[in-house]
Amino acid sequence: MGRNLQNGERLRPVDLARRHGLSTQAVRNYEEAGILPTAGRTAHGYRTYTPLHARALGAFLALVPGHGHQTATSIMRAVNEGVVDEAFRLIDESHAQLLEDRRTLQAVESALRDLEPTPASEPDAAVSGPGGTFIGPLAGKLGIRSATLRKWERAGLVRPRRDPRTGYRVYDEADVRDARLAHQLRRGGYLLEQIAPLIAQVRAAGGLEPLETALRDWHGRLSARGRAMLAGAAELEAYLRDRG
Structure with missing residues (x-):
């Protein structure tokens, strides 16, 4: 995958959870849903994450207020599966819906x-x-x-x-x-x-x-949705850049 997955820094599920005010179970659920890249495993089977996983989680949480939980999940899943154009299409649909709501x-x-x-x-x-x-x-x-x-x-x-x-x-x-x-x-x-x-x-x-x-x-x-979409776009761009 991206270069930052191999940077050697290990994070536990609790580290990601505390950073974003979540439960460790929520972090695991996000990984299973495809919102986060697949975690590494220790010799004893424990999950290990990296800063790239933290970036992915931050991007997802930033996307939710503007796009909703379901669409944000689909966007992150598409990115993590390497289908970035599908993620862009979903983002375009959200912007089109916002425009229709304004009209x-x-x-x-x-x-x-x-x-x-x-x-x-x-x-x-x-x-x-x-x-x-x-x-x-x-x-x-x-x-x-x-x-x-x-x-x-x-x-x-x-x-x-x-x-x-x-x-x-x-x-x-x-x-x-x-x-x-x-x-x-x-x-x-x-x-x-x-x-x-x-x-x-x-x-x-x-x-x-x-x-x-x-x-x-x-x-x-x-207006709040529009600003949230901008914030989500910035976090997603940072994640895409880190993935390489």
Whole structure:
């Protein structure tokens, strides 16, 4: 293997474990999973590691925050098996996913900006009954067909109640908000299955205004992942360099 595997310095499993705040069993498990190169053995069968193993462990732990445990494991396994291009492909996929997540966030923010608030005190022209909006007027206001709203309902994007006397669908203020948000996201090219969890976040936040905090947190998580990927890349490059 790499030159540092033969540098003569021996490390015990406990040495690697203490350096990274792990248990010795975790170190052994990482080796068995292919995250670390195969350890040497003493005449009595005890594992011996080298600084290269320590570098591999550091690279793996640095990759996890940005790529997740499963992908980080696959990256290290590919490197240790000598299939470095596969490791690079996995890294590219993680970066592509991060970019897609950023685009999703931008689409949500754009959709929210495009939603013009309708003050509760002002009567909505689409209101066709007491306490709500019927499907026809709402569809007309959005410029879509009533069948589209029914499709969105089946997908869980809107949840109108039924008028107990007529059985007609009645959309309250939150339903109208969800329909408008779904309409904006559909115009942005998003699929219904992609929109549903975003609508659920709006509902969980209790509306659009509380969602601003969630969006800031979302930005923070994406930035943290980006920085973690940079840190992981630096450690992996150092490991690749030491492997020779």
